């Protein structure tokens with residue numbers, strides 16, 4: 001009888017501990033995570049935790065430019081352009097101005113003026129044990145009708161910044177959570193680390209009613225688009241009023 005109650009309380013403790021641990025382990029992600037092609041949509045980046053007990057003081061995002069990006073089809077490298085699958089990628093994601101989490105924010109642009117990312121920072125910071133939401137809008141993305149793409153997943157590269165450091169100290173403890181794909185950029189982080197190669201993924205589903213798959217496609221293809229290492233290195237730093245403020249140069 002005693003043994004049974006000991007086991008019961010141990011199990012209860014296990015369940016309790018596990019629910020806490022799952023909360024703590026939930027990564028920064030996108031909610032809702034997927035949208036249908038052809039519709040403008042509102043989605044959030046959800047910051048799920050700080051860096052250990054350190055508050056998040058800013059966040060920085062890189063969106064695959066679709067030009068230098070790597071494209072995978074059903075897990076295999078694809079050498080053609082993204083435009084074989086998506087008609088109009090580029091300038092597709094924008095944020096709203098909103099000072100509820102951070103006081104400063106801006107888009108990042110490529111040399112043609114396309115939005116290739118965004119950053120937010122400053123102000124009162126995000127408590128390490130609370131969640132934060134950053135609203136973004138995605139334009140109406142269109143699948144190429146002749147393509148076999150059924151799902152196209154865009155892998156974002158993000159960083160939740162808790163302490164401003166130089167690039168060499170990003171791997172120090174409780175400094176930053178890097179939500180980047182491990183593509184060989186300076187922002188890869190450490191293999192085995194909590195957030196290593198755990199990027200947020202934004203998924204577009206083909207509208208099979210208005211844009212059905214060609215019959216020859218069978219079940220259709222799953223396409224994954226990742227930013228290149230060169231793009232992440234170029235677009236991840238936060239430039240404020242013309243000066244790079246993160247990582248410290």
Ligand SMILES: [Cu+2]
Pocket residue numbers: 024025026027028048049194195
């Ligand atoms: Cu996590």
